[in-house]
Amino acid sequence: MELSPKLLLTGACVLALIGCSPAPVDRPYSRTGELLALSGGDGGPQAACHICHGMQGEGDGDLTPRLAGIERGYLTRQMNFFADGLRNHAQMHWIAKRLTPAEQELVAGYYADMAFQAPPAPASTTCDARAAAIYHQGDPARGMASCASCHGDAGEGIGRGNPAIAGQPARYIAHQLTQWREGKRYGDPQGAMLAAARLLREDEIEAVAVYSASLRGSPGDPGSPAECPPPHRPDR
Structure with a gap:
């Protein structure tokens, strides 16, 4: 049986493709702080920061702190402490150990740059x-x-x-x-x-x-109730 030129060309293309070896892909995406925080990185979905700290880094209002707007160096140092066991928290130790130092800095930067808006102060707040x-x-x-x-x-x-x-x-x-x-x-x-x-x-x-x-986080607006004494520090 005589093969047509079209069929021969198709076969040649298939053989050429079979012989190709795609370049190995180590990490198929760019690891940004946001991606690591939302995906959990190598720790998987169970290591995603937002599960406990919220999508806006707001915390849970109880024992889980807000991360939004917290200083980058402080957040990086705390992740180092968790990873090294210097700060005791089993879940955070497990998560931080799965981030490289560079990835810890990326996550810290993501939350440090996140805007935080303090909730409105209760109208009936009294001051101690x-x-x-x-x-x-x-x-x-x-x-x-x-x-x-x-x-x-x-x-x-x-x-x-x-x-x-x-x-x-x-x-x-x-x-x-x-x-x-x-x-x-x-x-x-x-x-x-x-x-x-x-x-x-x-x-x-x-x-x-x-x-x-109860503080507001904005200099000049401590948010303290009127019956509290005005802020004064001996070092000023």
Whole structure:
């Protein structure tokens, strides 16, 4: 049987394609901070940040913190601590271990650049003047520095490594202060958090946590109720 030129050409093309070896693809997509946060990266969907921290990085209003607008260096350092076991949290350890240092920085940058809008302050909020004084002034008699000296009068965070705490859940803040006080949390380069938390009584931890959570995060607009004393720090 004589083969037609068209059939011969088709066969030649098929053989040529069979002989081709496509270039190996290590990672078929570009790993951005957003993609890692939403997909979970190598950890899979169960490692996706948004499952616990929300699509807008807002947290869950309880024990899971907001990530939106938190300083990039602080977030990167915390992921390093989780990965290395210096900050104890089984789920976060498992997730952070599956991110390379470069990927941790990408995720941190994604959330640091995310806008955060504090929820409206309740109209009937009352202020604990004792908690406000500890937050803005500290307690010189006990050698306690003010929270505002690092976290800002509005809870906005001051400088690199000092996270914003405005809009964080009160229960989360109280839990972290307790972790510091009991020596279960580490990674404070100058020991400021460890020293301050150990000077706080249990009832003060709860009060300061509630007050801190009520701050607005915008300098000049602390959002404190009118009956609270105006913010004043001895270092100003």
